[in-house]
Amino acid sequence: MYPRFFGASLFVLAASIAAPAHAERAAVVKIATGDVSVERAGQRIAARPGDELQPGDVLSTGPDSRAGITFEDNSRVALGPKTRYVIERYEFNSTTHEGRFDANLTRGSMAMVSGRLSKQSPDAVRVKTPSTVLAVRGTQFLVEIPEDER
Amino acid sequence: MRRSLLAAAAVCCAVAGCTTPSRVVLLPDEDGHVGKLVVRAGQEETTLDKAYASASVGRAGGLSAAAADAPAVRSQFAAALGALPPRPESHRVFFELDSDTMTAESRAEARAIWAQIVARAGAEVLVVGHTDTKGSREHNDRLSLARAQAVRAQLLELGFDPARVKIAGRGERELLIATPDETPEPRNRRAEIIVR
Numbered sequence: 001m002y003p004r005f006f007g008a009s010l011f012v013l014a015a016s017i018a019a020p021a022h023a024e025r026a027a028v029v030k031i032a033t034g035d036v037s038v039e040r041a042g043q044r045i046a047a048r049p050g051d052e053l054q055p056g057d058v059l060s061t062g063p064d065s066r067a068g069i070t071f072e073d074n075s076r077v078a079l080g081p082k083t084r085y086v087i088e089r090y091e092f093n094s095t096t097h098e099g100r101f102d103a104n105l106t107r108g109s110m111a112m113v114s115g116r117l118s119k120q121s122p123d124a125v126r127v128k129t130p131s132t133v134l135a136v137r138g139t140q141f142l143v144e145i146p147e148d149e150r
Numbered sequence: 151m152r153r154s155l156l157a158a159a160a161v162c163c164a165v166a167g168c169t170t171p172s173r174v175v176l177l178p179d180e181d182g183h184v185g186k187l188v189v190r191a192g193q194e195e196t197t198l199d200k201a202y203a204s205a206s207v208g209r210a211g212g213l214s215a216a217a218a219d220a221p222a223v224r225s226q227f228a229a230a231l232g233a234l235p236p237r238p239e240s241h242r243v244f245f246e247l248d249s250d251t252m253t254a255e256s257r258a259e260a261r262a263i264w265a266q267i268v269a270r271a272g273a274e275v276l277v278v279g280h281t282d283t284k285g286s287r288e289h290n291d292r293l294s295l296a297r298a299q300a301v302r303a304q305l306l307e308l309g310f311d312p313a314r315v316k317i318a319g320r321g322e323r324e325l326l327i328a329t330p331d332e333t334p335e336p337r338n339r340r341a342e343i344i345v346r
Binding site: 028069070076079080110 | 186188231
């Protein structure tokens with residue numbers, strides 16, 4: 001019974017109340033420690049817990065910094081220090097749990113616990129790195145782009 | 151900054167024919183279940199489906215799979231792992247018959263629940279009110295919404311950001327305990343509180 005309350009119908013109700021303001025919301029920042037910023041439309045602003053993220057946003061962390069965000073489908077992503085993470089595409093239908101989630105880790109490290117999207121369709125969630133593409137079939141994993149050792 | 155990194159990468163690759171390395175490690179889920187990850191690099195592909203299975207692309211390119219050492223991985227990725235937001239959770243409180251006042255038992259538990267929600271950084275809350283089947287559907291729609299509003303009001307009193315609490319009333323449509331119509335059932339007179 002309980003798991004149903006994380007389920008589709010209730011968040012649909014919420015979405016209908018909040019639709020105009022949150023039409024593009026992909027995720028919410030939960031943890032931002034140190035130097036964490038969001039780049040949107042050429043502007044860079046400091047990220048704080050509670051901030052909403054949209055498709056297209058770029059989340060970056062500085063040295064000794066880290067960030068944690070939770071997506072609409074309950075996917076959770078954490079970034080380690082000196083990391084750059086791009087939300088390239090995010091679509092989630094909270095009724096059918098269908099959609100598409102493409103992210104790009106261009107440097108640094110991340111941890112991810114995938115949410116409802118990866119449970120619904122096997123190729124809905126992808127994470128790119130400079131040399132790989134990961135198709136996420138669930139659920140928890142780590143990715144690292146080792147720093148240049150020169 | 152970014153341009154110089156790209157330039158450095160380009161020079162490196164032009165000279166040595168190298169690729170930007172990356173490494174992926176599959177972890178067991180919090181409940182012990184192990185998922186699956188398909189890793190593609192150019193034409194190559196490998197599937198990770200065991201706990202701590204790892205795939206890497208080296209500087210020379212080429213995909214290789216290996217088993218990672220669990221403690222080493224945990225310590226290497228400690229910063230990112232420590233920043234994973236907590237998983238969503240749900241709470242339930244119960245109400246008096248035909249009222250938006252919580253039962254004495256729920257009132258006693260509520261303080262700890264509210265404190266937990268308020269302490270959670272960046273929390274988003276959805277409160278959904280429900281009723282039993284006693285009374286008309288229309289009446290129960292209003293009552294269920296009033297119950298959700300009552301919970302919301304208590305969170306706002308503690309200083310919780312109003313923009314981050316949504317409410318909904320489901321009337322008698324989603325019974326916790328299935329009953330015929332016009333049946334008082336304490337366990338159906340409730341609000342579900344989902345915290346993300």
